Amino acid sequence: MALSIAGSDSGGGAGVQADLHTFAAFGVHGTCAITAVTAQNTRGVAAVHRVPSAVVTAQMSAVLDDFRVGAVKIGMLATPSIARTVAFALDRYPDIPVVLDPVLVATTGARLGGNDLPAALLRHWLGRAHLWTPNIPEAGSLLNRSIRTRSDMRKAAEDLLAQGARAVLLKGGHLASRELSDLLLTKTGEQWFRHPRLRGEGHGTGCTLSAAIAAGLARGDALECAVERAITYVHAGLSRGYRPGRGRILVLDHDFAKRTLDARDVS
DSSP states (O other): OEEEEEEEETTSSSHHHHHHHHHHHTTOOEEEEEEEEEEEETTEEEEEEEOOHHHHHHHHHHHHTTSOOOEEEEOOOOSHHHHHHHHHHHTTOTTSOEEEOOOOBOTTSOBOSOTTHHHHHHHHHTTTOSEEOOBHHHHHHHHTSOOOSHHHHHHHHHHHHHTTOSEEEEBOTTSSSSEEEEEEEETTEEEEEEEEOOSSOEESHHHHHHHHHHHHHHTTOOHHHHHHHHHHHHHHHHHTOBOOSSSSOEEOOHHHHHHHHHHHHHO
16 A cells, blocks of 8 residues: 655646556555645646645544555655655654655646755655655756756766665656656666657656556565556556646546556566
């Protein structure tokens, strides 16, 4: 079983909604603690309500006091206060693997955290999370620099490890290339995952990827295996992405992604 600590997406394509879809696809019971309620659709974010830290803590306690959680996925933390609160609450459970997706900006471009959030994430989560899964803009915000090449990606991941991160999956989708390259860097080595770029802009891909990795860890998969299966899942879901609203962004087809993963596992 897995716990998603993230924001709610009223459009259903990202956040806790995408995480619970993903947990179910991996055969993992999903629980959640909502950090923010967003009013959004495929065209943009209209409003964000940050959940009070005490209520976030209460949700986490309700889950962790009753369920045997095998992994935690963290997405939108919204404020430094919530980032700190969640870190302190999980200090009681140091053996539970944590996958941190440092959500700072929505697919539609709306900021989901203030300028002080990257520093708070580094301060409270750098050595606590078992895996960070930033995309290139997020890694750039964390390190306060631009990342334009695969060489830049590797240096950025190395710098996050040097600062205390345990492992980093740096997603390369924002580089201008026909082939997508994601880099998993740990203290014992590196692994690149490459696949063709698909047309269209996906919504909830980062949420889904980190949730899929957390689900794999909850099932007992090794980190490298969990990452590889998660990337396969997201790529399959995006290959059949659809537009449920009037906006241009695509929502992943979780049912097709699950069938693809199941077929691959059988073969």
